[in-house]
């Protein structure tokens with residue numbers, strides 16, 4: 315565990331910011347891109363005292379958040395500040411229906427898993443019931459299940475190499491544990507509970523849920539397979555990472571690392587470059603291709619083209635057929651965050667989470683009309699996809715990916731817009747987009763209208779390839795950018811503008827380690843620093859809540875940190891929550907009144923030497939009969955706003 319025991323001089327945070335001493339021009343540019351608001355807000359002014367307590371002290375006078383900060387740590391349990399109460403709401407294997415089988419970890423089946431909460435919960439959305447004017451204590455919880463950890467899931471699988479021993483039933487159980495869960499939840503007597511006999515409850519899986527393709531690539535020859543000669547229907551969704559909620563009350567589910575599911579040698583297909591561009595190498599992590607030909611790209615070379623999309627689901631209609639929207643492009647979508655432009659067009663931001671990949675923005679052709687829900691549900695079928703270029707002067711340009719424009723022509727292998735959408739990465743390369751340090755979640759500040767981008771890390775960035783928006787070589791800790799559309803605050807922000815401004819909110823890492831090049835508000839406590847920002851959320855007062863995936867490499871558990879992004883507490887991150895060992899934290903999601911926070915604890919116990927029989931934690935059951943279970947935790951604060959339990 316990293317601890318600070320010495321007094322630090324005023325202004326040290328400023329001095330540790332420059333990552334590339336051999337490039338003073340770069341340093342100057344970075345300094346300019348650290349917000350002027352930040353400098354005025356205290357980075358240069360605060361002095362840091364040594365500290366051994368975690369009671370409210372450091373920087374609290376400057377932060378709008380007044381919870382008692384927790385300490386960095388690493389143990390088997392889940393921790394929140396003392397004024398807050400965590401409650402396990404639903405775990406992997408818990409029934410979603412009255413007739414669902416009870417969870418039996420020693421006798422798992424695909425049919426049982428299809429009626430139970432899936433594995434590795436990631437994105438979480440809360441949609442109030444009834445729609446659209448529901449309450450904050452009753453709604454639908456919509457949860458992604460990103461992937462499975464076979465050696466923590468099954469008793470006879472010891473490590474990743476043992477995946478080759480998975481039976482057909484186990485593979486099908488994995489497929490049924492992927493996807494999405496929709497479950498009705500309500501709060502009674504201060505506690506949250508699931509409603510098992512709800513007509514809304516639903517499992518969406520990689521095994522058997524039928525989906526439609528929409529948009530310019532739907533029906534294209536490269537989407538057709540023997541099982542789907544029309545190229546318009548796909549079974550399943552997978553590696554569902556983060557997501558988003560639309561203004562019309564549907565959920566957007568991102569398909570991220572789809573390459574990990576496809577066996578077969580891409581060089582034996584006619585689309586070798588396409589498949590290799592997305593990471594397919596013939597050695598997939600998952601063994602589904604042994605039992606399902608569609609996950610063997612030598613046998614079904616178009617099947618990978620049917621994954622890597624944004625999927626829209628209507629949780630208020632349990633018979634809704636999920637829609638894979640090709641207009642939003644095909645890449646390793648981390649998530650999908652929606653905004654409305656001043657003229658009513660719908661904007662969706664999405665990062666491609668891989669080293670040196672890009673940030674994208676989709677703008678619908680049609681306009682949102684709050685009175686016309688069924689019409690709104692077609693808005694993501696047509697529009698313009700763009701990719702971001704960050705300029706050194708602090709401006710950002712959105713470069714449209716439009717067939718026939720610039721290099722996006724038949725001479726470069728693009729016969730139509732469908733080709734551009736199927737091979738989005740290659741098209742974006744040709745436009746000169748800015749390679750980023752793994753774009754993860756994107757969220758829009760509901761108060762300021764600014765857009766915040768999490769960049770989790772990129773240890774492969776070389777010193778001669780740094781850029782002001784990705785300024786660190788071997789970026790181990792990640793950073794957060796603020797993208798500022800023109801047009802003013804909140805709903806005045808023009809999310810359809812061709813040019814934005816950008817600034818650095820913070821550079822993650824240890825502010826006491828000069829080599830880290832970390833940048834935060836100077837009032838940060840010894841526990842306020844973080845590493846590897848991944849998911850994030852804004853509360854309704856516009857404070858940013860940052861979830862991490864990778865902090866254990868720095869000696870403490872992943873968790874949640876919160877900060878103001880405006881005013882004197884800007885970038886003053888404070889540690890709010892930490893996960894049990896081996897886990898990452900996903901899906902922070904607030905109820906509309908900010909009185910409840912749902913978080914997803916993903917892959918607890920996933921670390922070297924830990925398996926089903928001897929896991930490093932048995933959270934949340936702590937029963938010798940039960941392996942660790944990914945679970946959703948509901949956090950409350952005695953009826954007070956999360957993060958502000960102390961009134962006044």
Ligand code: FEO
Nearest residue numbers: 555570648667754
């Ligand atoms: Fe699934 Fe990019 O985290």
Ligand code: CA
Nearest residue numbers: 555754848849
């Ligand atoms: Ca993520």
Ligand code: CA
Nearest residue numbers: 848849863898
């Ligand atoms: Ca992650």
